[in-house]
Amino acid sequence: MQLDVVDVVYRITLTNKKFYKRTMAAQRVSVLFLLGTVTTVSAFQITSVETKIGTINGKVENVTWFGETFKIHKYFGIPFAEPPVGELRFKKPVPKSSLNKPLDAFNHSHACHQVTIYKLGNVSTDEDCLYLNIYAPERQSENEKLAVMVWIYGGSFMHGFSDIYVADNLATYGNVIIVTFNYRISVWGFLSTGDEYAPGNYGLWDQHMAIKWVHDNIAVFGGDTERITVFGESAGSASVIFQTLYPGNKGLFQRAIAQSGSIGAFWSINKNNPQNAQHLGSLAKCDTRNNEALIACLRDVPAQKLEEFVSEFSYGLLTFPSPFAPYIDGEFINYDQEHAFDSDNTLPKDSQDIFAAIDLMTGVISKEGSVFVLPMFGVMDPEHFLPNRTFFEEELVPIFLNTLYGEPVPRSVRASTTVEYTKWSNPDNEYNIRDEFVSMWGDGTFVAGLFRTLNKHATLSSNLNNTYMYYFDEEPDFTGGFAPMTWFKKLGHGEDIPFLFGFLHSGVTKEEFNVIPSPWEETLSRDFIRLWTNFAKTGNPNLPDDMNINWVAYTKTSQHYLHLSRNMTSANVKQYWNQRRAKFWTSLVPELMKTTCISAASCQRSLTSALIFLFILLKTLMLY
Numbered sequence: 369m370q371l372d373v374v375d376v377v378y379r380i381t382l383t384n385k386k387f388y389k390r391t392m393a394a395q396r397v398s399v400l401f402l403l404g405t406v407t408t409v410s411a412f413q414i415t416s417v418e419t420k421i422g423t424i425n426g427k428v429e430n431v432t433w434f435g436e437t438f439k440i441h442k443y444f445g446i447p448f449a450e451p452p453v454g455e456l457r458f459k460k461p462v463p464k465s466s467l468n469k470p471l472d473a474f475n476h477s478h479a480c481h482q483v484t485i486y487k488l489g490n491v492s493t494d495e496d497c498l499y500l501n502i503y504a505p506e507r508q509s510e511n512e513k514l515a516v517m518v519w520i521y522g523g524s525f526m527h528g529f530s531d532i533y534v535a536d537n538l539a540t541y542g543n544v545i546i547v548t549f550n551y552r553i554s555v556w557g558f559l560s561t562g563d564e565y566a567p568g569n570y571g572l573w574d575q576h577m578a579i580k581w582v583h584d585n586i587a588v589f590g591g592d593t594e595r596i597t598v599f600g601e602s603a604g605s606a607s608v609i610f611q612t613l614y615p616g617n618k619g620l621f622q623r624a625i626a627q628s629g630s631i632g633a634f635w636s637i638n639k640n641n642p643q644n645a646q647h648l649g650s651l652a653k654c655d656t657r658n659n660e661a662l663i664a665c666l667r668d669v670p671a672q673k674l675e676e677f678v679s680e681f682s683y684g685l686l687t688f689p690s691p692f693a694p695y696i697d698g699e700f701i702n703y704d705q706e707h708a709f710d711s712d713n714t715l716p717k718d719s720q721d722i723f724a725a726i727d728l729m730t731g732v733i734s735k736e737g738s739v740f741v742l743p744m745f746g747v748m749d750p751e752h753f754l755p756n757r758t759f760f761e762e763e764l765v766p767i768f769l770n771t772l773y774g775e776p777v778p779r780s781v782r783a784s785t786t787v788e789y790t791k792w793s794n795p796d797n798e799y800n801i802r803d804e805f806v807s808m809w810g811d812g813t814f815v816a817g818l819f820r821t822l823n824k825h826a827t828l829s830s831n832l833n834n835t836y837m838y839y840f841d842e843e844p845d846f847t848g849g850f851a852p853m854t855w856f857k858k859l860g861h862g863e864d865i866p867f868l869f870g871f872l873h874s875g876v877t878k879e880e881f882n883v884i885p886s887p888w889e890e891t892l893s894r895d896f897i898r899l900w901t902n903f904a905k906t907g908n909p910n911l912p913d914d915m916n917i918n919w920v921a922y923t924k925t926s927q928h929y930l931h932l933s934r935n936m937t938s939a940n941v942k943q944y945w946n947q948r949r950a951k952f953w954t955s956l957v958p959e960l961m962k963t964t965c966i967s968a969a970s971c972q973r974s975l976t977s978a979l980i981f982l983f984i985l986l987k988t989l990m991l992y
């Protein structure tokens with residue numbers, strides 16, 4: 369019997385040497401049942417698992433990294449939700465109930481629709497995009513349970529997709545299961561009319577559903593449901609924080625890693641979402657007088673057309689925040705996200721509880737601000753950018769503050785910012801001014817949020833020792849990443865990703881993933897993977913694979929952090945990074961924003977917001 373089956377497989381292989389043929393799928397699957405879990409068909413080995421939604425077939429491959437060969441099981445393109453199309457557009461995702469036949473999970477799905485800066489290569493986009501991918505290293509025994517890490521991509525809630533994060537090295541070298549998935553972005557993920565017709569945040573609900581799918585199904589892939597970490601970068605990092613505050617995720621994951629991004633940043637929310645929905649409606653010639661009709665009409669606009677309208681009114685990509693970003697919908701986000709991490713509590717109690725219980729590792733890299741060297745922020749020619757003092761003070765600082773606060777700021781804020789971001793030993797030196805420009809953006813948008821997040825978490829979970837901070841500062845050998853200017857030599861926003869993913873890339877997309885690492889970069893990549901996967905396994909980045917670094921947990925008073933660099937030792941564990949400028953943004957500027965106003969109208973506005981704040985505070989106190 370077994371021999372016959374092998375013979376059939378062999379014949380299929382012969383007639384099917386070059387290409388895997390769909391027509392063979394049915395025969396082959398029955399073969400799989402007889403042979404057990406792994407067999408060889410065509411050019412690759414197949415593995416098969418029974419999940420709650422049905423049978424899923426994946427590929428078995430060898431991965432060689434650092435002279436070691438590992439076996440990995442990959443399952444690409446697993447649907448975790450029904451296609452969010454037709455009536456389901458602008459709605460919460462609906463879970464995928466069951467597969468009507470075994471799924472050959474050999475290929476990535478479509479990316480979600482987007483107005484993109486990525487070179488998509490052969491990647492196609494479609495609204496039917498809610499799929500996930502699993503990278504599971506082969507286990508020593510059937511009883512071994514592996515820690516699981518679920519990656520959320522960044523891209524300003526406007527673009528991004530899972531395929532480019534190739535996790536072969538991270539999964540095998542770290543011996544963890546990696547899951548990547550697509551969530552809806554741009555108008556499809558975040559359009560909101562501010563009422564029940566289209567509340568918004570579908571992309572965040574997609575993320576939650578993917579996390580739930582992993583929790584419910586990963587055990588059959590060898591995953592440990594008690595050790596699930598959600599991690600992400602940039603908007604993916606802000607997403608991680610949104611998920612850690614959502615009480616519906618209680619018990620679904622235990623740890624979180626937030627890389628370069630948190631809530632409260634100007635790009636992590638768009639309060640004008642409903643106005644933008646109206647504007648989109650008028651471009652699409654919909655009836656904009658009532659939201660029910662508007663949404664019904666927008667549901668009928670072909671995806672391609674929607675994409676054109678969005679690019680039209682957002683000046684291509686050159687808009688921040690995304691016109692359709694997360695929105696305070698009262699359900700997924702039911703708190704004032706801008707002030708959620710201020711020291712006075714405004715967070716709902718159940719959000720505080722889940723947030724405190726989740727182990728958190730978070731950090732930034734040295735020059736996050738590089739990503740803002742763009743025409744829309746006053747830098748018309750990034751490659752030859754060398755601003756003089758007048759231009760810095762009169763143009764660049766005001767554009768920056770306007771973007772950060774979304775409204776004109778008091779003159780005192782402008783003056784303080786200019787004073788703080790000037791190298792007073794040589795204030796007119798244009799190279800210094802350029803450096804300070806990058807620091808100003810990085811501190812205002814990423815560093816301030818980092819410390820708010822850390823302090824809130826460390827305070828709420830003070831008895832747990834479960835907050836870790838890192839700072840990544842190096843001069844990489846590779847160039848051409850997210851900051852393609854030749855004068856830029858430091859690490860720019862997003863350039864921790866190649867290190868974390870072992871310098872793998874899918875070869876079809878962004879150039880920054882096509883980087884060949886030098887030996888020290890490859891070694892540091894290995895260190896990244898050890899620290900990150902240690903944390904995923906135990907909640908402590910020092911264990912079980914002890915690198916003799918002795919990374920000390922962060923508390924509000926000690927402020928320990930790990931300085932990630934080449935050749936790390938315990939001397940890399942330091943304290944009080946960039947505190948003066950962090951305080952500038954978290955203490956001084958908010959104080960100035962409150963106490964001074966530009967005009968009578970804005971004084972009125974600050975009075976109103978002070979009253980609202982007082983009201984929320986009183987309401988919160990009443991809960992206790």
Ligand SMILES: *[C@@H]1O[C@H](CO)[C@@H](O)[C@H](O)[C@H]1NC(C)=O
Nearest residue numbers: 411412413428429430437439
């Ligand atoms: C993986 O490597 C093993 C030997 O270590 C070999 O027998 C097997 O055929 C390889 N599998 C693939 C898919 O290349």
Ligand SMILES: *[C@@H]1O[C@H](CO)[C@@H](O)[C@H](O)[C@H]1NC(C)=O
Nearest residue numbers: 386387388412427474475476
């Ligand atoms: C799907 O993956 C298989 C195996 O990697 C490949 O041979 C095939 O061309 C892919 N199909 C598509 C439609 O990309």
Ligand SMILES: *[C@@H]1O[C@H](CO)[C@@H](O)[C@H](O)[C@H]1NC(C)=O
Nearest residue numbers: 488489490491874875876877
């Ligand atoms: C896209 O696919 C075609 C056909 O498979 C191939 O020739 C081409 O090189 C691919 N392009 C990229 C950028 O991968």
Ligand SMILES: *[C@@H]1O[C@H](CO)[C@@H](O)[C@H](O)[C@H]1NC(C)=O
Nearest residue numbers: 754755756757758759760763
């Ligand atoms: C400063 O830079 C601006 C913008 O590049 C330029 O228009 C202006 O002439 C410069 N001023 C001086 C004094 O060089």
Ligand SMILES: *[C@@H]1O[C@H](CO)[C@@H](O)[C@H](O)[C@H]1NC(C)=O
Nearest residue numbers: 830831832833834919920921
């Ligand atoms: C927290 O960590 C510090 C330093 O690593 C240690 O001294 C302290 O005992 C820990 N506290 C708890 C509650 O584990």
Ligand SMILES: *[C@@H]1O[C@H](CO)[C@@H](O)[C@H](O)[C@H]1NC(C)=O
Nearest residue numbers: 887888891933934935936937
């Ligand atoms: C890092 O360590 C390697 C070998 O261990 C050594 O060759 C190199 O000089 C060190 N680099 C730095 C910056 O200390």
